[in-house]
Amino acid sequence: MLGNEVLMQERHDLIQGKRVGLVTNQSGVTSTGESMIDILANDPSVNLTALFGPEHGIDGKASAGAYVKSYTHPQLGIPVYSLYGETRMPTREMFSNIDVLLFDVQDIGARTYTYMSTLNYCLVAAEKYNKPVIVLDRPNPLGGVIVDGPVLEDRYKSFVGVDNLPMAHGMTAGELARFFNRKIGADLTVVPMKGYNRTMIYQDTGLKWVPTSPNIPNLDSVFGYMATGLGEGTGIYQADKFTWIGGKGIDSNRFAQLLNNSGLQGVKYIPEPKGSAGGVKLKITDYHLFNPAKSGIYALAYARSLNNFKVPVSGDTIVMFDKVMGTDKIGKYLQQGLSPQQIEAKYAPALAEFKRERTKYLIPDYGPPVATGGITVFVDGKPLYFDVEPYIDSNGRTMVPFRAIAEALGAVVEWSSGVGTVTITKGAQEIVFTVNKTQAVVNGRTRYIDTKPVIRNGRTMVPARYVGEFLGADVKWENGVQKVIITS
Structure with missing residues (x-):
């Protein structure tokens, strides 16, 4: 159930008998496609008194960046206030005839997409004019696993980046509202979805995609937005x-070769010139593994290695490129000729800090974060959850709770506390690790390992690489984003 359905079926008391303002557009529909405008307009116990539209207007048809006028709704006779026209911040007058403000707009999971900027501005105005805000939650179409890209710095805040988020934040509208509100302090209520888990991408929800704007007609555009649109x-x-x-x-051929050989997951790049321009077409092969923000950074770095494009530089005025990046550092790294992997490593510390901060604002009903300390583990394309965080030990090995990773690979696990051994069995294979010993017994033969299994916070931690490889799996480590990818 979407947040709007939960509101109408279970939390109707929040709007009963009240004058309601609704921030929405054509994407503000239920799972069956019914518009929230129509639902509220036909509810005799609610007085829908004002509508508010973000960029592209309330029907989503205006071009990107186009000025949108306010007007009176021809059927309902109520004002439709544009929040992408004379003002982007709701005014006192706009709020004068409402008791509560609802927000029901589908986002695409990218910091630069302005619908969540409108949410932020609505919270600021609501706090100023003492109006409660109710956010009706919707899925992040990219899911809650991919969190990547440079984190926005304060100097570079703008309407394409209103808060200290990375490019791909991995949060729903409701979670973003909670995050924004840490600095705003509005009277905020989030109505969560039911049956949603943050490992879901939009294709997993069973919902029909409603185009959110003219250039985002389908999910390929959603997933390609950051992967192709960062070169302002x-x-x-x-x-x-x-x-x-x-x-x-x-x-085109060299560009495709560089990208295809870079280790980017879930995507193939097809050479495709366009007139005098060379380029590549994205073919997403695994939407769960595909990382749009990372792919976008890689594409820019490789493009500059091929044509040495001029990097826009901010002075007294911040250039749009730096607003999109949220920093001037990416431009400097490109000027220095850093590889995409080196650029990743540069922004990784700030990203890891954001991931830790982000956990405070996630909605518990959607499941735990994949990892709070920056290390994520995927087995056959699916993220693993741990009650004790993975970490890198002094020997450079990624240590994980043994049971979760072994069971994800289809193995049976037995812990013998008396002797401190972990036995992992899969078919005819048997692996025995001993706590605090640098050796393992694999199918009856002793194998030496370069780090010791240990007990940490009540969990036995073992090196992910050895568990995977001893069970015949392929194990890869992506250093820039601290990700372990295990393929059985």
């Missing part, structure tokens, strides 16, 4: 509704 002012641009990236001076 560089001459590297997106096309085909965020499914192509390229520019002049780019060798």
